[in-house]
Amino acid sequence: xxxxxxxxxxxxxxxxxxxxxxxxxxxxxxxxxxxxxxxxxxxxxxxxxxxxxxxxxxxxxxxxxxxxxxxx
Numbered sequence: 651x652x653x654x655x656x657x658x659x660x661x662x663x664x665x666x667x668x669x670x671x672x673x674x675x676x677x678x679x680x681x682x683x684x685x686x687x688x689x690x691x692x693x694x695x696x697x698x699x700x701x702x703x704x705x706x707x708x709x710x711x712x713x714x715x716x717x718x719x720x721x722x
Contacts, residue, residue: 661715662687665722683722687712690721 656664666679691710698707712718 656715658712658718661718686722
């Protein structure tokens, strides 16, 4: 199955399991990755706004695991 067919939540869980850090509780890692994802999305929106002639851009749509994987 490709990352395109995976939901963002599932992709975040897969990343947590892939890292395999047992010292950090699972929910804490998920929360950190969600925060990292939102920060990366805001950064991407800012980069797109800088390239836009109007200086505005919409936030990236996070609708698949592929987007999550690309952003974080």
